[in-house]
Amino acid sequence: MTNDAIASVEKQSSATLKRGRNLELSVNPSKTSLGRRGIERLDMLLLVVEALDLNAGEGMLWISNQLGFQDQFPNRVELWKSRCYNPLRRTTRRGQLAAVDTEALIQVLCMMADRLYPLLHQLLSSREPESLNKQRWTLLEDRLRDLLKERMNPRRGAVQRLLSSKDSENIFREYIFSLSLAAGPGGFDRLRASLLDPIP
Amino acid sequence: MNKLSYCYDQSAARLQIEGLPDFSQGHTKDVMGIISFWRLQFIGSPELEGKRDHLQAMMSIVLPYARHRLSGINRSFGHSSSPVSIAPNGNMHQLLLRSSQPGVEPLTLNLDDAELSDLVRCLDSLRLDPRVQIPWDIPLDRPLSRSDLVGRLPLAKRFTAPFAGGLIFIFSTFIALLFPIPNTIELPPSTSLQEGATKIENKRTN
Numbered sequence: 001m002t003n004d005a006i007a008s009v010e011k012q013s014s015a016t017l018k019r020g021r022n023l024e025l026s027v028n029p030s031k032t033s034l035g036r037r038g039i040e041r042l043d044m045l046l047l048v049v050e051a052l053d054l055n056a057g058e059g060m061l062w063i064s065n066q067l068g069f070q071d072q073f074p075n076r077v078e079l080w081k082s083r084c085y086n087p088l089r090r091t092t093r094r095g096q097l098a099a100v101d102t103e104a105l106i107q108v109l110c111m112m113a114d115r116l117y118p119l120l121h122q123l124l125s126s127r128e129p130e131s132l133n134k135q136r137w138t139l140l141e142d143r144l145r146d147l148l149k150e151r152m153n154p155r156r157g158a159v160q161r162l163l164s165s166k167d168s169e170n171i172f173r174e175y176i177f178s179l180s181l182a183a184g185p186g187g188f189d190r191l192r193a194s195l196l197d198p199i200p
Numbered sequence: 201m202n203k204l205s206y207c208y209d210q211s212a213a214r215l216q217i218e219g220l221p222d223f224s225q226g227h228t229k230d231v232m233g234i235i236s237f238w239r240l241q242f243i244g245s246p247e248l249e250g251k252r253d254h255l256q257a258m259m260s261i262v263l264p265y266a267r268h269r270l271s272g273i274n275r276s277f278g279h280s281s282s283p284v285s286i287a288p289n290g291n292m293h294q295l296l297l298r299s300s301q302p303g304v305e306p307l308t309l310n311l312d313d314a315e316l317s318d319l320v321r322c323l324d325s326l327r328l329d330p331r332v333q334i335p336w337d338i339p340l341d342r343p344l345s346r347s348d349l350v351g352r353l354p355l356a357k358r359f360t361a362p363f364a365g366g367l368i369f370i371f372s373t374f375i376a377l378l379f380p381i382p383n384t385i386e387l388p389p390s391t392s393l394q395e396g397a398t399k400i401e402n403k404r405t406n
Contacts, residue, residue, distance in 0.1 A: 125315075178270055190270055
């Protein structure tokens, strides 16, 4: 990574951090406790980020440090433990993810989506060469299926649906589109509100 | 005149605004308080231009559409008389812009997911830019209501549980009606029968 790129990422990080601090003042943390579906979706979006970027694990930790979340996620294990509230995982944790950790995870996700936005744009664009885009999607789907098999409970219906080739393509596309809408300056509020939707 | 011009660039979209500081609001010379002109460019699409009202209308339509789309709801925003409307069109998003000038045909843009994301990012950058101090009348991002979210469930999935419940209730009621109710109430002997019996006995004795 060149110095300019590092400087631009750090600039973005500090801007997001400022936004995050401003949000902390306006957001009532008790209302940020996600329901079951919200946690599932948040963890799935983080998994999609990992499928997009092979070094996403390190990237998330670096971004959480940049955003000032050392208390929430001092190391990779703590980050992993907070994601284990997802009931679809092989190793799940009982209870509810703390509101502060939820906010931190959403901010880390939005920041990662912002970093990966050029890639998301390529995947979603209809102007890209069709054969090239198809290869990109195939690669992404393979990686995501491998991660799902490795980390999620295959006996769950939702996981089986994601692993089946029929339904999964549309669902993966929805995840990529969600990440692209979560990236950028207003993405955090939008994604947070979406994750807090009640179960119909 | 302190004419200001700011540009918000994305991969496939560029939003450019021009305006002036509003000194009556105490703005400095670098802060835009009045938008006089805006221009939106998409690669391979006609250029859009307009006044602040049109930009406001676009923001108040496109941003809630993106918010609903993030929750998996495909519904159109804006009605036939509004200056901007957007609706899902297969895998694309159809943005319709109606001119305020008479005799001008509405302009239709078919945006793919990437272009919509770019547009949303441009509009977000503008409304959250500290250099542009304009009160945008846009609804805040809030969790949707249950009634909004019900629409994303397919009809079969939505009605399976109540339909199965109703069927079980009707079936169990029908089965229950097949069994007769046991008559446990003892009726008093009928006086007319008793009288008849005494008459018969009297005849026999005679």
